[in-house]
Amino acid sequence: MDLGSGKNGKQIIIRRNGIIQNTVHDACIYDEIETQLRDMAQFKEVVQRSSLHPKPVGLVLQYGTAGFRTKAQDLDHVMFRMGLLAVLRSKKTKSTIGIMVTASHNPEEDNGVKLVDPLGEMLAPSWEEYSTQLANAEEQGLLTALKDVIEKEAVNMQQEACVVVGRDTRPSSEKLSQAVLDGVMSLGGKYHDYGLVTTPQLHFMVCCRNTNGLYGTASVEGYYQKVSQAFVELTKQAPNRTDDHKHLKVDGANGIGALKLKEMEGFLQKELLVSLYNDGSSGKLNYLCGADFVKVQQKSPQGIEMLAGERCCSFDGDADRIVYYYNDDAGHFHLLDGDKIATLIGTFLKELLPKAGLDLQIAVVQTAYANGSSTRYLEETMKVQVHCAKTGVKHLHHKAQEFDIGVYFEANGHGTVLFSKGAEEKIKQQAQNENVADEKRKAAKILESTINLINQTVGDAISDMLVIEAVLALKGLAVHHWDAMYTDLPNRQLKVKVADRRVIETADAERCAVSPPGLQEAINALVKKYSLSRAFVRPSGTEDVVRVYAEADTQGNADTLAYEVSLAVYQLAGGVGEEPKPLQ
Numbered sequence: 413m414d415l416g417s418g419k420n421g422k423q424i425i426i427r428r429n430g431i432i433q434n435t436v437h438d439a440c441i442y443d444e445i446e447t448q449l450r451d452m453a454q455f456k457e458v459v460q461r462s463s464l465h466p467k468p469v470g471l472v473l474q475y476g477t478a479g480f481r482t483k484a485q486d487l488d489h490v491m492f493r494m495g496l497l498a499v500l501r502s503k504k505t506k507s508t509i510g511i512m513v514t515a516s517h518n519p520e521e522d523n524g525v526k527l528v529d530p531l532g533e534m535l536a537p538s539w540e541e542y543s544t545q546l547a548n549a550e551e552q553g554l555l556t557a558l559k560d561v562i563e564k565e566a567v568n569m570q571q572e573a574c575v576v577v578g579r580d581t582r583p584s585s586e587k588l589s590q591a592v593l594d595g596v597m598s599l600g601g602k603y604h605d606y607g608l609v610t611t612p613q614l615h616f617m618v619c620c621r622n623t624n625g626l627y628g629t630a631s632v633e634g635y636y637q638k639v640s641q642a643f644v645e646l647t648k649q650a651p652n653r654t655d656d657h658k659h660l661k662v663d664g665a666n667g668i669g670a671l672k673l674k675e676m677e678g679f680l681q682k683e684l685l686v687s688l689y690n691d692g693s694s695g696k697l698n699y700l701c702g703a704d705f706v707k708v709q710q711k712s713p714q715g716i717e718m719l720a721g722e723r724c725c726s727f728d729g730d731a732d733r734i735v736y737y738y739n740d741d742a743g744h745f746h747l748l749d750g751d752k753i754a755t756l757i758g759t760f761l762k763e764l765l766p767k768a769g770l771d772l773q774i775a776v777v778q779t780a781y782a783n784g785s786s787t788r789y790l791e792e793t794m795k796v797q798v799h800c801a802k803t804g805v806k807h808l809h810h811k812a813q814e815f816d817i818g819v820y821f822e823a824n825g826h827g828t829v830l831f832s833k834g835a836e837e838k839i840k841q842q843a844q845n846e847n848v849a850d851e852k853r854k855a856a857k858i859l860e861s862t863i864n865l866i867n868q869t870v871g872d873a874i875s876d877m878l879v880i881e882a883v884l885a886l887k888g889l890a891v892h893h894w895d896a897m898y899t900d901l902p903n904r905q906l907k908v909k910v911a912d913r914r915v916i917e918t919a920d921a922e923r924c925a926v927s928p929p930g931l932q933e934a935i936n937a938l939v940k941k942y943s944l945s946r947a948f949v950r951p952s953g954t955e956d957v958v959r960v961y962a963e964a965d966t967q968g969n970a971d972t973l974a975y976e977v978s979l980a981v982y983q984l985a986g987g988v989g990e991e992p993k994p995l996q
Contacts, residue, residue, distance in 0.1 A: 454569070454600060455555055457599075458496065459555065462492060462493075462554055463551075464594065465488045465489045465491070465492035465594065465595075466488075466489060466551060467489040467549075467550060468486060469550065471486060472548050475544045475547065476540075477805060477806055478516060478524065479525050480524050480525050480526070481518055481522060482523075483521060484522060484588065487525065488587075488588065491525055491589070492598075493547055493549075494543065494592060495511065495592040495593060495596040495601075496595040496598065497527070497539070497542060497561070498511050498575045498592075498595075498601070499575060499596055499601035500558075500562065501529075501535075501539060502573035502575055503571040504565050505530050507530035508530065508575070508618055508621040509530070509573075509574075509575050509618070510527065510577070510578070510615065511526075511527055511528070511575060511577045512526055512579070512580075512611050512615075513580065513585045513588050513592065514580040514668075514729065516728055516732065517665075517702055517728040517729050519699070520582055520696050520697040520698065520699070523584050523585060525588070527539070527543070530619075530622040531869065532615035532616060532618050533615075533869065534805070534806050534809070537806075542561045545560070546558065546561070573596075573602065574604075574621075575592075575601050576604045576605075576606060576614065576617060576621065577593060577596075577603060577604070578606045578608075578614035579607065579609070580611075580667060581667055581671065606632070608668060608671060609632060609672070610669055610731035610872070611731065612731060612867050612873070612874070613672065615869040615872075616867055616872075617631070636676045636679045637679065638864060639875055639878060640676065640679035640681075640878075641679075641864070642861045642864035642878075643680065643684070643865055643882055644680065644681050646862065646865065646886065647684075647881070649858060650882075650886050650888070651888070657885060658684055659687065659722075660684060660686055660725065660877075660881065661689065661724040661725075662687070662725055662726075662727070663689050663702065663706070663713045663715070663716055663724065663726035664689065664690050664692065665697065665698050665727050665729050666691070666695040666696060666697045666699070666702075667692060667697050667698065667702070667727065667729040668731055669729075669730070669873055670691040671691075671692060672731065673874060674691070689701075689713070689716045690702075690714070690716075695714070698728070699714075701713035702726055702728050702729060703726040703727060703728040703734055703735045703825050704733070704824065707735050707824055707825065710747060711745055712745065718737075718738065720738075720739055720743070721738060721739075721741070721890065722738060722739070722891075723738060723891045724736065725877055725880075727877075728825075731874060732826055732870060732871045732872060732873060733824055733825040733826045733873060734825045734873040734877055734880075735748065735753075736748040736753070736880065738891045738895075746892075746895050748891070748895055750822050750824060751782050752786070752897070753821050753825065753827065754776050754786070754819050754820065754827060755789060755897055755898070756883055756897070757829060758796050758819045759790075759794050759796070760886070760887065761859070762774055762796050764858060765859075767855035768852050768859055769848060769849075769852040770842060770859075772816035772817055772835050774817040774818075775796070775798065775815040775818055775819070776790055776798050776799075776818075777800075777808050777811045777812045777820040778801070779807075779808065779822060780800060780803070780948050780961065781822070781961060782800075783901055783903065785898045785901050786898060786900075788898070789897060799811055800921040801820075803822075803922060803950065805822065805826055805871065808821075808822065813830055815832070816832050817830070817831055818830040821871075825871075825873075826871035827876070828867060828868060828869075828870065828872065828876065829862075829866050829868065829879075830868050831863055839856055839859045839860050840860060842856035843857045843859070843860045858886070862882070866879060901963045901965070902969070903961065903962065903964075904962050904963075904967075904970045904973075904974035906975070906978050907958065907959050908957060908958045908978050908985075908987055909957050910958055910981070910982075910985050910987055911987075913951035913952055913956045913958060915927065915928050916931075916950065916958050916981075918950055918951075922948060922950045923948045924948070925948070925949055928984050931985060934977075934984065935948070935949070935977055935980065938977055938980065939973065941973075942964040942965065942969045943965040943969070944964060944965040945962070945963060945964035945965070945969065945973055946962070946963055947962040947974070947977045948961055949981055960974055960981060962974035962977055971994075971995040975993075975994050975995055979991065
């Protein structure tokens with residue numbers, strides 16, 4: 413089809429293969445036809461480039477909290493299509509959108525991808541559904557799926573689009589990030605490839621770009637400068653800090669976090685003296701190391717020799733999780749997980765607010781998996797509000813936004829602190845107010861530096877590590893003092909295979925089973941048998957199993973309670989395979 417050059421007044425002649433097909437007497441319709449032709453050319457490029465990234469027939473993947481994750485060889489088509497979707501999301505929001513190529517704590521052979529929304533937050537749930545639809549469309553249905561998103565979201569295809577891309581150190585990541593860029597380019601989007609960055613650094617850059625630099629400078633160096641300057645300002649307030657206090661052993665999980673921590677060291681002005689292990693120079697990503705390994709195995713990672721009382725921490729593969737640990741004088745291993753981190757930071761901020769003369773609402777947001785001792789310590793000893801959210805970072809993040817200051821961490825070490833705009837403004841004003849006492853202004857300045865040190869967009873191992881180090885220095889705490897804030901109740905997690913996990917429905921942030929009938933009543937009766945006990949069940953998000961959590965005053969009681977609850981699940985929720993057996 414072509415538009416004839418004879419445009420007589422408002423008359424437009426439309427020819428196909430040189431033969432006049434129709435005449436149109438409206439310039440608006442002419443513009444519409446011209447737009448459609450442009451779109452046709454654009455979609456033609458999508459089809460052409462998509463053939464270079466074919467989808468394996470029948471492969472079905474689901475976009476979850478962590479985006480897509482699977483074996484790297486099955487992801488080429490997904491990467492291309494997420495490039496397409498990011499362009500549409502950018503056009504819809506009129507903002508820069510991020511794409512991170514990573515599989516976090518998964519084995520090196522895996523990979524994954526997730527999209528980052530304008531303020532550095534996770535992708536909106538409705539667009540998660542589009543991601544799944546687009547990834548699973550067979551080759552001949554791709555354009556239909558793409559046009560479906562455009563129509564449902566009324567995307568203006570003439571709007572400019574900008575996408576920023578980052579990747580981790582996996583061998584497959586460079587090639588897969590190129591597939592993302594192919595998708596972006598095929599829909600005419602502009603892009604900036606940041607190359608090797610941690611996941612939290614990409615979130616930070618997206619937020620910086622969409623706030624016109626108010627959050628910081630949208631570069632890796634801008635990230636280093638912002639957080640290191642805040643860290644140095646805080647630690648210089650710490651009394652009697654020696655080089656011994658500054659030493660920290662860090663397990664980089666042989667991942668991107670190790671690479672970026674090396675780059676950052678010079679910015680820290682020797683206020684933190686890092687000994688870096690599993691730095692990626694020889695070992696395999698996440699193999700016998702990293703935050704997930706330490707949390708699950710309850711032991712130190714390969715390669716670190718721990719002297720009694722030495723502070724050690726581990727990042728995960730993309731540096732958005734962190735856990736701390738140490739050996740006591742008797743050589744026993746102690747883990748300080750997300751619950752301990754939230755408690756340390758939450759109590760620090762709670763104590764600072766009255767010193768700064770500020771009346772702000774602070775809360776710690778946990779999941780049902782948080783140890784009951786941490787909840788009791790925060791509520792009863794520190795008088796900090798504690799709220800429970802469903803499992804998953806997006807639920808915690810959303811709940812934390814309801815408060816002036818919201819601290820959230822999952823037990824796995826993923827978390828951060830959110831400050832409302834109003835709280836930030838009050839803290840800033842108090843820090844600059846020369847009419848208040850010096851002590852109040854000093855406390856407000858510490859709060860202001862803490863805000864600058866924290867990456868509010870997402871959990872960030874490097875930023876969280878620096879926050880923890882600054883808090884320990886300012887409070888004059890050794891790692892065993894921090895650990896002694898409260899003692900974890902013994903607990904046990906089990907899982908039960910069922911025919912259909914959907915028979916389990918929960919309420920009250922997953923702490924109460926509302927179906928099948930009788931299950932919660934059975935759990936309540938079992939819990940009453942043990943001191944300081946509680947238990948809950950929830951369906952897995954990925955497989956037909958029900959996860960069981962139990963805690964009690966002794967490990968034996970926690971194990972027995974977990975077994976008894978598992979048996980109730982098996983009997984009332986359609987258990988399959990062998991009946992649960994008592995733990996030996």
